[in-house]
Amino acid sequence: MSVTVHREISRNSLTWILVTNVAAIAPHVIRLPYWLIAICVGCLLYRVMVFRGIGSFPNKWWCAFLVLSGGVGIFLHYGINLGPEAGVALLIMSFAMKMLEMNRFRNAYIQLILTYFVVATEFLFNSSFYMTLYLYGVMLMITAALIGLSEASLSSWKMLRLSFFLSMQALPVMLILFIFFPRISPLWALNMTGPTETVGLRESMTPADIAKLGRMDRRAFRAEFFGNIPDQEQLYWRGLVFSEFDGRTWSVSENYSSLQRSNTFYQLNISVEQPGVEYSVMLEPTDQTHLFALDMPQVYQSGINFNRDFTLTTGQPIAQLFIYSVRSFLHYQAQPTLTDRQRVRELQFPSDTNPRSQALAKKWMQEVGGDPEQLTQKILQWFGEDQFIYTLSPPALKNDIVDRFLFDTKQGYCSFYAGALVFLLRSAGVPSRVVVGYMGGEINPLGHYVVVNQYDAHAWAEVWLEAKGWVRVDPTAAVAPERIRDSVQRGLSEKADFLKDYPLSLARYRHSALLRQMWRSIDYASFSWQRAVVGYDEDRQQALLKHYFKNVSALSIALGLFAVVMCLLGVLAWWLLHTRKSSHHDVLDRAYVDFCGVCAQKGLTRKPGETPYQFARRLRPAMPTKGVQIDEITQLYMQQQYQASASPADRQSAVKRLRQLAKMIGRP
Amino acid sequence: MLIKNNWFKSRWLSWLNKRIPPSQSVQLSQRQIFIFLTRNGWMASGVLLVLFLGAVNYGNSLILGMAFWLTAIFLVSIFHTYRNLAGLTIDALRVQSCCAGERARFYINLSRPENGQQHLALLLTWGGVQQFSELTNQLSTTVCMALPTRQRGCFQPGRLNIASSFPLGLFRAWTWIDLDMACWVYPKPLPSPLPRLQGAGEMTEAQLLNRVLGVDDFEGLQTYAPGDPLKHVHWKVFARTDEMFTKTFVAAHQPQRLLDWSKMPSDHLEVKLSQLCYWILQFAEQHVSFALHLPGEKVALGSGDLHCQRCLIALAQL
Numbered sequence: 012m013s014v015t016v017h018r019e020i021s022r023n024s025l026t027w028i029l030v031t032n033v034a035a036i037a038p039h040v041i042r043l044p045y046w047l048i049a050i051c052v053g054c055l056l057y058r059v060m061v062f063r064g065i066g067s068f069p070n071k072w073w074c075a076f077l078v079l080s081g082g083v084g085i086f087l088h089y090g091i092n093l094g095p096e097a098g099v100a101l102l103i104m105s106f107a108m109k110m111l112e113m114n115r116f117r118n119a120y121i122q123l124i125l126t127y128f129v130v131a132t133e134f135l136f137n138s139s140f141y142m143t144l145y146l147y148g149v150m151l152m153i154t155a156a157l158i159g160l161s162e163a164s165l166s167s168w169k170m171l172r173l174s175f176f177l178s179m180q181a182l183p184v185m186l187i188l189f190i191f192f193p194r195i196s197p198l199w200a201l202n203m204t205g206p207t208e209t210v211g212l213r214e215s216m217t218p219a220d221i222a223k224l225g226r227m228d229r230r231a232f233r234a235e236f237f238g239n240i241p242d243q244e245q246l247y248w249r250g251l252v253f254s255e256f257d258g259r260t261w262s263v264s265e266n267y268s269s270l271q272r273s274n275t276f277y278q279l280n281i282s283v284e285q286p287g288v289e290y291s292v293m294l295e296p297t298d299q300t301h302l303f304a305l306d307m308p309q310v311y312q313s314g315i316n317f318n319r320d321f322t323l324t325t326g327q328p329i330a331q332l333f334i335y336s337v338r339s340f341l342h343y344q345a346q347p348t349l350t351d352r353q354r355v356r357e358l359q360f361p362s363d364t365n366p367r368s369q370a371l372a373k374k375w376m377q378e379v380g381g382d383p384e385q386l387t388q389k390i391l392q393w394f395g396e397d398q399f400i401y402t403l404s405p406p407a408l409k410n411d412i413v414d415r416f417l418f419d420t421k422q423g424y425c426s427f428y429a430g431a432l433v434f435l436l437r438s439a440g441v442p443s444r445v446v447v448g449y450m451g452g453e454i455n456p457l458g459h460y461v462v463v464n465q466y467d468a469h470a471w472a473e474v475w476l477e478a479k480g481w482v483r484v485d486p487t488a489a490v491a492p493e494r495i496r497d498s499v500q501r502g503l504s505e506k507a508d509f510l511k512d513y514p515l516s517l518a519r520y521r522h523s524a525l526l527r528q529m530w531r532s533i534d535y536a537s538f539s540w541q542r543a544v545v546g547y548d549e550d551r552q553q554a555l556l557k558h559y560f561k562n563v564s565a566l567s568i569a570l571g572l573f574a575v576v577m578c579l580l581g582v583l584a585w586w587l588l589h590t591r592k593s594s595h596h597d598v599l600d601r602a603y604v605d606f607c608g609v610c611a612q613k614g615l616t617r618k619p620g621e622t623p624y625q626f627a628r629r630l631r632p633a634m635p636t637k638g639v640q641i642d643e644i645t646q647l648y649m650q651q652q653y654q655a656s657a658s659p660a661d662r663q664s665a666v667k668r669l670r671q672l673a674k675m676i677g678r679p
Numbered sequence: 680m681l682i683k684n685n686w687f688k689s690r691w692l693s694w695l696n697k698r699i700p701p702s703q704s705v706q707l708s709q710r711q712i713f714i715f716l717t718r719n720g721w722m723a724s725g726v727l728l729v730l731f732l733g734a735v736n737y738g739n740s741l742i743l744g745m746a747f748w749l750t751a752i753f754l755v756s757i758f759h760t761y762r763n764l765a766g767l768t769i770d771a772l773r774v775q776s777c778c779a780g781e782r783a784r785f786y787i788n789l790s791r792p793e794n795g796q797q798h799l800a801l802l803l804t805w806g807g808v809q810q811f812s813e814l815t816n817q818l819s820t821t822v823c824m825a826l827p828t829r830q831r832g833c834f835q836p837g838r839l840n841i842a843s844s845f846p847l848g849l850f851r852a853w854t855w856i857d858l859d860m861a862c863w864v865y866p867k868p869l870p871s872p873l874p875r876l877q878g879a880g881e882m883t884e885a886q887l888l889n890r891v892l893g894v895d896d897f898e899g900l901q902t903y904a905p906g907d908p909l910k911h912v913h914w915k916v917f918a919r920t921d922e923m924f925t926k927t928f929v930a931a932h933q934p935q936r937l938l939d940w941s942k943m944p945s946d947h948l949e950v951k952l953s954q955l956c957y958w959i960l961q962f963a964e965q966h967v968s969f970a971l972h973l974p975g976e977k978v979a980l981g982s983g984d985l986h987c988q989r990c991l992i993a994l995a996q997l
Contacts, residue, residue, distance in 0.1 A: 095737070120719040120848055124726050127749060131730050134741040143741055150745065154752060154847070161848040162800040164813070173846060177759065181751030188747040189740075197736040331739060547740050580754060587758045588765065 020119050021163035025062060027156040027170070028119055029055065032110065034149045035129045039103055042136065044088050047100060050081060051107040058110045068114050077108055095330070099132045119160055126153050138332055140540040151178055180587075184579050191556075191572045193565065194549040212250050212447050212468060213299070215262035216426060227465035231449055232294040232303060233538055235460040241288055241305070243451050245341055247471065247483060248303040248463060250448035252320035254356055256437075258364040259412060261430060261445050264320075264356055273316045276309070280347070281321075283307055283340035291336040293541055300324045303448055303463075305339035306483070312336065312550075320444075321345065321481075334546045345480040349442060357442035357475060360434060365413040368431070372438035383441040387474055390435055391489040394428060397421065401491035425450075426470040428486035433472050442475040446483070457535040602666050603648045606673040623648055640672045647672075695838070701857035703771040707841075711854045712764050714757060720849035723753065753849055760850040763843050766795040767814070772821065774862040776991070778956065782825035783834055783862050790819030800845040806836035831866040831952065831995050863995040868960055869953035871944060900924040906983040908966050936962075936969040936980065938990075952994050959994070963987040973997060 020028075033055065040048055060066050069077075081104045089097035106125055113122050130149050133142065155174035159165060165173075253261035276283060287309070294302060302315065302323040310317060312335050316324050325333070349357070362369070372386075379385035398421055405422040408415045413434045416427050423431075429445050436443040450469035452461040471485040556568060607617045607626075615633055617626050627645040631638050651665045699711050716724065727749055734743035772786035785805070791798060791814050798814040806826040814820055826836050842853035900913055903923035913924045938958055943951040955971070962969045968982040971990045976997075978990050 117719070121722065124719065124723045127723075127745075128726050128730065131733075131742050131745050134739055134745070135737060138739075138741055147745075147748075150748070157848055158846045161845045162813075164815070165799075177752050177755055177846070178748070181748060181755045184751035184754065185744070185748040188751065189744050192743075192747065194743075195735055197738060331737065544744070545740050548738060580758075583755060584758050587762055 020113075020116060020160070022062070023167065024119070024156060024159040024163060025113075027152070027159050027167070028113070028122060029058065029062075029110070031126055031149060031152045031156050032106070032122070034152060035126045036103055036107070038133045038137065038142065038145070039099060039129070042096060043100055043103065046084060047081075047088075047104060050077075050104060054107040054110050058113070069111055074108065074111060077111075078105065081105075081108065095132070095135050099129075099135070102129060102132065116160070120157075123153055123157050123160065126156075135331065138541070138545045140537055143540075143544075151175060154178065180583055184576055187572065187575055187579065189547075190552075191568065191575075193569060194552045196549060212301075214251065214301075215260050216253060216445070216447060216470070217260050229465045230295055231463045231465050231467065232292050233460050233462050233541070234290045234292045234452070235458065235538075235542070236288065236290040238288055240454055240459070240461060241341060245305070246451050246461065247306060247446075247469075247485075248449040248452075249306055249308075249322055249446055250301050250303045251446070252322055252473070253445040253447065254320070254359070256360050256430075256434070258361040274319060275317075276307070279319060279321070279345070281307055281343060281345045283344075284342035285340070287338040287340040289336070289338050291334060293538075293546060294329060294333045294335070296329050296331050296333075298328045298330065300326070300328055302329075302333075302335060304337045305341065307340045307343045307345065309338045309340070310335060332541060332545050334542075334548070346475070347478050347480045349475060354442055357444055358437050358440065360437045365411045365434065367411075367414045368417055368434055369438040371417075372435040375435075376439035376441075383436070383439075383474065383476055386439055386441065387432075387436065387484055390432055391484070391486060394432075394486050395489040399423075399428075399490050401425075401487065425487040428490060429470040429472045432484065432486045436472075436474060443484075444473050446471055446473050450485075455531050455535055455538070457531055458538050460538060462534060462538075598666050599648065599651055599662060599669070602669040602673070603644075606644055606669065606676070609673050609677045612677070634676070637676050640675050644669060644672045644676075695855055696857070699854070699856055701859040703859050704768065705856045705858070706768040707764050707766065707854055707856075709765075711856060712761060712852050713854065714761055714850055714852045717844050717849060717851045720753075720851075723749075723849050727753070753847070756847045757850050759846050760844065760852045762796050763798055763800075763845045764841065764852045764854065766791055767798050767801075767841070768792075769839070769841070769856060769858065771858040771860045774860055776862045776865065776988075776995075777828060778865045779828055779831045779867040781828060783828050783836075783864065785824045785826055785836065785860055785862075786821055787824070787839070787858060787860075788819055788821050789814055793818060798843070800843050802842045804840040804842070828864045831864050831949075833861055833995070834864045835861045863992050865991040865995050866949065866952040866956040868957035869950060870957055871954040873958065901927050906981060906985045908983050910966065936967065937972060938962075938969055939972045940974055941972075948997075952997060956991065956994055959987060959990050 036051055043051075057066070057069075061068060082101070085097060085101050085104060089100065102125075106122075106129055109118070109122050109125065113119055127150065130146050130153070133146055151171070151174050154177060155167075155170040158173050159167070159170045251263055254264040255262045288305070290305075292303065302325060304310075304323050307321060308317065308323055310323060314326055315335060316326075318324060323335075323337075346353075375389055376386055379389060400422045401424070402422050403424055405416075405424060405427065406420050408420065413431050416423055417431055426445075426447070429447075433443045433445050447468070447470045449463045449467040450471075451467055452463035454461050469487070471483060471487065473481050474484050475481050556563070560568065603623070610617065610626075610630060613634070615630055621629075623645045627641050630641050634641065647665050647669055651662055699705070705711065727746055730742060730746040730749070733739070734746055768790045770788040770790070772788050774786070775784035777783045789798070789801070789812060801812045801814075803810045803812060803822065803824065805824050808824055808826055810822065810824055812820065812822050826834075828834050838855040838857050840853060840855055842851055844851040900916070901924065903912060903925045907925040911926045913926050916922065916924050938955055940951060940955065943954050945951050945954060959969070959971070962982075963984070966982060968980050969990075970980040971978040971993065973993055974997075976993050978986070978993060
């Protein structure tokens with residue numbers, strides 16, 4: 012026969028659990044499919060109804076049916092290939108459904124511990140400073156809810172306070188572990204799909220694509236320079252090279268994309284002029300493999316390839332903030348000779364399209380006497396002088412897009428001009444190609460770095476000239492020089508269509524000095540956060556350790572780390588556990604205890620429970636010469652201790668006298 | 680298997696006896712407190728491990744930071760869990776005996792020093808009974824645990840388990856203390872007719888009882904002896920003379936007030952004891968004096984609570 016106490020979840024803790032659950036799921040909502048959000052809300056409402064006494068917990072068949080159909084829904088929505096996003100969706104679904112069976116104590120614990128997990132997964136998608144602050148706040152709440160679960164009588168305020176104390180006491184250990192715990196490379200390869208919606212430039216381009224990016228206020232990357240930041244006109248961030256044209260779409264040549272490997276400048280026949288500029292790029296997730304760098308980039312980082320079209324790629328799509336260091340040589344000579352195969356590739360175009368453009372190019376080529384450089388100049392001049400308009404919302408084009416653009420609409424964005432230029436040059440037999448990437452960026456003087464946004468996306472051309480090699484030609488500079496000189500926002504911000512989908516974007520109002528300053532400060536905080544915390548990886552850790560502990564082996568660092576953590580915990584344990592014994596003894600008590608100590612030295616120890624009078628009675632025969640002092644001490648002590656009217660001054664002099672007397676007794 | 684289990688159990692108990700010897704007052708400290716992960720703690724550790732692996736594999740600093748922070752919080756919570764028990768003093772107070780099958784009440788006192796820590800969410804488990812208690816604002820509290828009994832005899836509930844998994848529920852601190860408390864469990868009362876008396880015919884139980892009561896006529900006064908029911912003290916005489924006298928009453932059938940083991944209408948030892956117990960309780964309720972004859976022990980004629988208790992203990996001990 013045994014009687015077990017069944018604990019019910021108190022209403023206060025249940026409220027806490029539900030609130031933390033909502034707080035943990037909230038940031039995920041933007042990525043979840045609508046039906047899943049509906050399931051979450053439904054589960055929550057149903058649980059609240061049960062909480063308020065309407066309805067009862069669903070039986071297990073219902074639960075099984077819900078879980079099964081939800082799982083099927085996830086597979087239908089995301090496919091079999093479970094990336095982090097689908098995994099998180101599955102987690103959140105089961106998490107929401109777990110609310111329905113949260114009736115027992117143990118289930119509540121499981122629910123809360125899972126909440127930690129749900130909170131952590133948000134970091135896969137968002138690593139901003141403010142999100143981190145929010146998520147750590149939710150973590151604090153979960154800890155508070157756990158506390159409330161173990162002790163129902165605590166008030167919410169006390170739960171939060173204890174949770175805060177716990178977290179703060181744990182903070183030093185956490186920081187030490189974060190900085191010194193050996194960062195290791197991934198244990199096994201993961202299928203990282205990252206954000207399902209590809210952000211930024213893609214592997215192919217129709218002219219309208221870049222215009223879409225041009226309206227997007229979203230950061231592409233930051234580049235921190237070690238040394239002088241090059242002039243705005245030199246900030247051409249090469250991303251992709253398009254050599255393939257099918258009459259409508261420009262795309263990366265099959266040949267290049269299949270031959271991604273690390274080449275050296277020597278292999279590619281590139282000569283550069285020292286010194287280069289050094290910088291480190293913090294690339295936001297793109298779900299693509301290409302990286303951005305100024306021409307000609309050189310990278311010594313495993314996992315990054317330098318390709319034959321002078322671009323950089325990684326082996327895996329970039330699913331979260333990616334940091335890489337580059338040295339770029341702004342003055343270079345690339346491939347002064349072309350192989351036949353290269354020449355064929357860079358001259359390819361569908362010859363049955365855009366007849367007017369082809370004819371014009373051939374005519375002009377004859378006019379300039381077959382000099383590609385002069386032909387390029389002539390075309391650029393035409394772009395600048397004729398009624399070409401640079402706009403983010405050009406009219407839509409169908410069939411023979413180059414012809415329609417060059418001769419009819421004459422309105423377009425950078426990709427229109429770059430594409431048209433390359434088409435004209437190729438028609439005239441000049442090897443050339445389209446390069447896309449970003450142009451310019453905003454320098455933040457607070458941190459010596461450049462912020463490049465999606466609206467800085469740009470397309471330009473690269474022309475191959477005999478003996479000079481590949482030369483960058485930007486037709487946009489001929490049409491809208493202010494776009495190149497001042498970076499896009501100042502060139503365009505007066506125009507109505509710039510960032511028209513982002514009425515609240517700070518970039519729109521950047522001509523206000525105050526707002527600009529504010530934006531810079533906020534961005535700088537976010538930059539520092541990314542650099543110091545989010546980007547703190549294996550390489551950075553090693554650099555830091557090398558800087559402070561030269562020639563220290565990994566083993567000794569690990570041992571040192573262990574020792575430091577143990578010491579920290581030891582200090583904490585001492586501080587938490589040692590009982591402050593003297594705190595409730597006041598000075599008077601202590602003086603009397605000292606007197607007892609003196610007597611103890613003479614072999615007369617005060618017994619437990621013996622009153623001062625009893626003790627004195629026992630002392631007197633043992634120390635006949637000190638009888639007067641013993642009596643006085645006892646009298647004084649009892650008087651001070653039990654007399655209500657004793658003033659603090661009296662008390663102090665009594666303590667003084669007590670100590671004197673104790674000393675006198677101590678003397679032989 | 681059973682033998683092996685028993686062997687382990689005895690080894691465990693002897694080790695425990697050495698580590699936490701039986702005592703009527705125990706203050707919990709390192710020596711008495713054990714601490715380990717709870718089931719939830721194991722689960723949380725699993726989640727931490729998954730977080731850590733995920734953070735490493737995705738190269739995500741912030742998840743790693745969170746995993747480290749949670750690890751640190753869990754480690755720190757060990758101290759808090761320990762502190763929640765440390766310093767708690769448990770004192771044995773008293774025990775209320777009972778009949779077999781009823782619950783014996785064990786009173787213990789929980790206290791803490793004036794400058795000590797609060798003790799929250801304490802789960803006391805003793806003899807299969809669980810009870811929550813806590814020491815928050817008060818310095819001491821008395822806990823009564825009603826423990827079920829089965830057999831007559833000396834009842835020792837074994838070690839008292841005090842546990843708490845405050846604050847996070849991931850670690851559980853507990854102790855097994857032996858408060859050296861025991862009580863006598865009396866036989867379970869069993870209604871039965873009183874044994875047939877010489878010369879008298881068969882009588883029903885009710886009649887017998889009535890008879891005993893019916894002849895409770897005033898007989899005289901005798902000097903008061905401790906244990907005499909206060910109801911029977913002759914207060915008027917006391918007021919006059921300052922001497923206490925007890926009024927005595929006589930029953931018509933003097934022999935009936937002797938409860939004799941050998942005369943009980945059963946052959947079975949336990950049944951006889953149960954029947955005796957029933958009559959002792961009946962007489963005590965009616966304030967009747969009686970004597971008890973058991974093999975090897977004789978309790979002289981008497982009445983009152985002490986007398987009753989003495990008789991019941993004699994039954995329990997037999």
